[in-house]
Amino acid sequence: MPAEADIRGNLAAVRERVDAACVAAGRAPDEVELLLATKTQPAARIAEAVAAGARLIGENRVQELAEKDEELTALAAGHAFERHFIGHLQSNKVNQVLRYVGCVQSVDGAELAGRLQRRLETLDRTLDVLVQVNTSGEPSKSGASPADAVAVVQQVAAHDRLRVRGLMTVGLQSPDEAAVRASYRALRELRDRAADAVGTGLPVLSMGMSGDLEAAVAEGATLVRIGSAVFGERARTA
Numbered sequence: 001m002p003a004e005a006d007i008r009g010n011l012a013a014v015r016e017r018v019d020a021a022c023v024a025a026g027r028a029p030d031e032v033e034l035l036l037a038t039k040t041q042p043a044a045r046i047a048e049a050v051a052a053g054a055r056l057i058g059e060n061r062v063q064e065l066a067e068k069d070e071e072l073t074a075l076a077a078g079h080a081f082e083r084h085f086i087g088h089l090q091s092n093k094v095n096q097v098l099r100y101v102g103c104v105q106s107v108d109g110a111e112l113a114g115r116l117q118r119r120l121e122t123l124d125r126t127l128d129v130l131v132q133v134n135t136s137g138e139p140s141k142s143g144a145s146p147a148d149a150v151a152v153v154q155q156v157a158a159h160d161r162l163r164v165r166g167l168m169t170v171g172l173q174s175p176d177e178a179a180v181r182a183s184y185r186a187l188r189e190l191r192d193r194a195a196d197a198v199g200t201g202l203p204v205l206s207m208g209m210s211g212d213l214e215a216a217v218a219e220g221a222t223l224v225r226i227g228s229a230v231f232g233e234r235a236r237t238a
């Protein structure tokens with residue numbers, strides 16, 4: 001596991017990669033934000049990243065959000081940061097997730113949208129959301145199918161407590177760069193169609209990870225989700 005100095009250095013190196021990818025694509029570096037994917041990382045290491053300037057933290061499991069919350073809040077006191085939910089959200093975890101996050105990136109259909117809406121009415125608040133699309137078509141991946149994505153965005157946008165900000169995808173895991181780029185291009189094209197359909201801008205495209213952020217930035221990513229390039233390789237769970 002990298003020590004604190006490494007987290008800071010790794011974060012700077014990733015930011016440099018993003019900036020270089022923006023320049024190569026003729027885009028302004030400030031168009032792309034970094035979100036740190038912190039699954040399996042202890043609160044102390046997440047707090048080190050926050051102290052080093054990370055502003056967006058993404059968790060995949062509600063249980064990890066809950067377990068790390070108290071320590072992270074204490075250790076990162078004085079630094080502004082926001083947590084997003086980036087994993088598959090089970091309906092029975094909706095009430096709990098809303099205690100921790102300012103954005104759910106993994107809304108995949110009308111049922112989850114309806115549950116979020118009802119809970120947000122009770123809490124009298126709103127929530128930023130992204131609609132997750134399974135652009136790779138791999139059955140193991142969550143998200144709406146590309147064929148349903150525009151309709152799902154319309155259904156989600158019909159809920160007045162949900163502010164649809166854009167789309168998210170995990171993308172294709174493949175050494176074939178052209179195929180990876182095509183999956184990110186597909187998300188951008190769906191975003192453009194969905195924005196026309198709902199009549200509002202959908203500025204956020206959450207796509208790109210440690211291994212392929214350059215391809216995602218070239219295809220218009222505005223938020224890349226980075227884990228291993230900052231925290232090191234995750235221990236493999238059997």
Ligand SMILES: *Cc1c(COP(=O)(O)O)cnc(C)c1O
Nearest residue numbers: 037086209210211225226227228
């Ligand atoms: C783990 C994870 C990432 C980051 O993956 P790395 O390859 O470690 O950068 C991004 N998005 C989601 C949804 C993840 O679960």
